[in-house]
Amino acid sequence: MNGDTGNMRNLTSLEHIAGGVRLPRYTPGDHGVGIVHLGIGAFHRAHQAVYTDDALAAEGGDWRIVGASLRSTDIVDILDRQNGFYTLLERGPQGTSARVVASIERAIAASRDPQALLTAMVDPAIRIVSMTVTEKAYGIDRANRAVDPAHPSIAPDLTSPRAPSGVIGLIVESLRQRRDAGIAPYTVLCCDNLPDNGGLIRAGALDLARRVDPDLAGWIEGEVAFPATMVDRITPASTDTTHADAARLTGCRDEAAVETEPFTQWVIEDEFSSGRPAWEAGGAIFTSDVAPYEHMKLRMLNGSHSLMAYAGFLAGLKYVRDAIAWPPLAALVRRHLTVAASTLRPLEGVDFADYAAALVERFANPAIAHETYQIAMDGTEKLPQRILLPALAHLEEGGDIRSFAWATAAWMHYCLGRNETGEAYALRDPREAEIAGAVAKAGNHAPAIAGALMDLPVFVPQALAASPVWRDTVTEILGDILERGMRPAIEAEAARIEAS
Numbered sequence: 331m332n333g334d335t336g337n338m339r340n341l342t343s344l345e346h347i348a349g350g351v352r353l354p355r356y357t358p359g360d361h362g363v364g365i366v367h368l369g370i371g372a373f374h375r376a377h378q379a380v381y382t383d384d385a386l387a388a389e390g391g392d393w394r395i396v397g398a399s400l401r402s403t404d405i406v407d408i409l410d411r412q413n414g415f416y417t418l419l420e421r422g423p424q425g426t427s428a429r430v431v432a433s434i435e436r437a438i439a440a441s442r443d444p445q446a447l448l449t450a451m452v453d454p455a456i457r458i459v460s461m462t463v464t465e466k467a468y469g470i471d472r473a474n475r476a477v478d479p480a481h482p483s484i485a486p487d488l489t490s491p492r493a494p495s496g497v498i499g500l501i502v503e504s505l506r507q508r509r510d511a512g513i514a515p516y517t518v519l520c521c522d523n524l525p526d527n528g529g530l531i532r533a534g535a536l537d538l539a540r541r542v543d544p545d546l547a548g549w550i551e552g553e554v555a556f557p558a559t560m561v562d563r564i565t566p567a568s569t570d571t572t573h574a575d576a577a578r579l580t581g582c583r584d585e586a587a588v589e590t591e592p593f594t595q596w597v598i599e600d601e602f603s604s605g606r607p608a609w610e611a612g613g614a615i616f617t618s619d620v621a622p623y624e625h626m627k628l629r630m631l632n633g634s635h636s637l638m639a640y641a642g643f644l645a646g647l648k649y650v651r652d653a654i655a656w657p658p659l660a661a662l663v664r665r666h667l668t669v670a671a672s673t674l675r676p677l678e679g680v681d682f683a684d685y686a687a688a689l690v691e692r693f694a695n696p697a698i699a700h701e702t703y704q705i706a707m708d709g710t711e712k713l714p715q716r717i718l719l720p721a722l723a724h725l726e727e728g729g730d731i732r733s734f735a736w737a738t739a740a741w742m743h744y745c746l747g748r749n750e751t752g753e754a755y756a757l758r759d760p761r762e763a764e765i766a767g768a769v770a771k772a773g774n775h776a777p778a779i780a781g782a783l784m785d786l787p788v789f790v791p792q793a794l795a796a797s798p799v800w801r802d803t804v805t806e807i808l809g810d811i812l813e814r815g816m817r818p819a820i821e822a823e824a825a826r827i828e829a830s
């Protein structure tokens with residue numbers, strides 16, 4: 331915390347907040363809880379919790395949120411100290427605005443008190459269990475749509491299903507207790523950037539249930555809704571600057587403050603078994619088919635993000651705004667957006683060229699400091715849906731896969747764990763050890779590195795890995811990046827795009 335906030339009061343109530351800050355337009359204490367949310371990181375606080383705040387103001391209802399953190403205890407202690415209140419900073423080119431959000435009623439640290447979380451999930455008042463726990467937390471094998479029995483968040487729950495600690499185990503056990511007590515199930519709402527997120531979590535929950543209690547699997551199959559969602563709001567990790575700006579604008583010290591961009595989008599499959607808040611009040615779109623939105627967002631926004639993350643990080647560009655401000659890398663991003671859009675089926679009411687132009691503007695937001703290194707995290711969990719599956723779709727249509735190969739080769743360079751000035755960095759990938767082992771054997775030889783990473787089990791879709799065009803293109807680009815260095819390689823690629 332900055333020293334100048336030392337004498338300030340903490341943000342514990344809605345009084346004493348400086349003028350000009352938007353306050354909740356409802357009385358928080360008048361509303362009971364209806365949602366348990368797993369994963370109360372910055373993204374949840376900048377996205378779903380804000381839509382819920384809008385819904386409470388518009389239509390009321392008992393829809394406040396019990397927030398749970400599965401691992402960290404810090405955010406839970408901070409939110410509880412602040413009665414769940416926190417500041418949302420929206421940063422745009424025109425300046426920063428502040429709003430206090432009150433939709434979180436209380437928070438639970440599952441690592442400290444696992445029983446409290448289970449009790450909340452079984453509470454009949456809870457009608458939705460939503461989650462943002464990141465791609466790697468589920469332990470579902472996406473190819474087989476089954477749980478991975480060896481995954482650290484699945485293995486313990488298979489052995490002790492009554493005392494779960496993983497997301498899928500918690501869902502299955504709390505649903506079992508609800509069924510046994512005659513309590514209607516809640517709706518499971520996954521808000522992570524996974525393809526067909528609702529269907530995938532449903533498949534994982536059914537598979538785990540089958541292994542521990544086959545009757546329960548039948549009940550879940552028949553009774554529980556798992557709507558799919560597409561979530562979007564660029565939200566960098568909070569920093570000291572976030573906290574200092576929140577304090578300056580609100581006049582209160584707030585360690586749970588988050589900062590985000592003005593843009594926000596939430597597309598939700600309208601399939602809720604026990605009601606839902608009026609999230610449309612915050613602009614949520616309800617539809618019967620989320621997939622086209624999800625493909626657009628994962629392939630265009632997240633795919634370009636990953637390209638900028640690996641290429642930008644190794645080119646010494648700290649933030650996404652720096653990456654998009656450098657014309658050669660911007661040229662690669664623009665090409666990527668066009669190629670990614672060409673893999674999509676048409677979406678009524680959306681012009682992909684307009685969407686791409688809006689993305690470039692969002693990436694360039696000068697007020698958002700989104701680190702390329704933050705986005706580079708967990709590549710093996712992100713690349714399949716962002717880069718590899720659209721690459722395969724494009725290849726099958728006879729398209730040019732070079733842009734996808736470029737992003738993949740940039741990731742491969744990143745996997746070497748050392749930047750071009752020789753400095754080592756942590757990969758921050760759940761398969762970090764496996765990656766390090768694979769590249770260690772490959773030495774500095776592009777074909778060997780590309781081969782080893784391409785052949786990591788359950789990563790590159792088989793039909794793509796088997797394509798000589800794909801393998802050769804990735805290998806050639808990686809060789810070029812290693813030989814020239816990232817910046818000159820990006821410049822050469824931009825010149826090639828220009829010439830084509």
Ligand code: CS2
Nearest residue numbers: 561562563564565632635705
């Ligand atoms: C980013 C996303 O960190 C990442 O991998 O690509 O978190 C991205 O900022 C969000 O999906 C935007 O909605």
